Amino acid sequence: MESQRTTALAALQHAVYCLDRSSAPAHKVRAFTRAAQVVAGLDDAEFAELVAGESLTSLNGIGASTGTVISEAVRGERGGYLDALAARTVVDPGIGAALRSSLRGDCHSHTTWSDGGASAELMARTARSLGHDYLVITDHSPRLTVAHG
Structure with a gap:
């Protein structure tokens, strides 16, 4: 079973992909990239403690948007911020x-x-x-x- 941290990293990386694909402003892409780097630098126990204490945004590099994506991912929630990003990248190839x-x-x-x-x-x-x-x-x-x- 994958850890909460691994789940969060995958969600952040998917957000980077969606933002880049939709030509979002570079600062948004950088914010999600930075958040992924912060999460990657934590061990599983540290990450789980931050999630349990709802204190992820206390970390430098984790803001409101990135914190939302992380929280939704570790709770297994669908239909939130990440799904809205993904929906903007869908292209009908006709x-x-x-x-x-x-x-x-x-x-x-x-x-x-x-x-x-x-x-x-x-x-x-x-x-x-x-x-x-x-x-x-x-x-x-x-x-x-x-x-x-």
């Missing part, structure tokens, strides 16, 4: 559904190393969960400062 289902990967993606909103690790896990066989990272050169290279 007549392109057959083409989309035949794609085996992505040849153009950007990570937080330049102007993307998700880490390479999270993007790789997401690509795998989508059934992709490959993911090509095309981050910008450090010299392209307009794209945060």
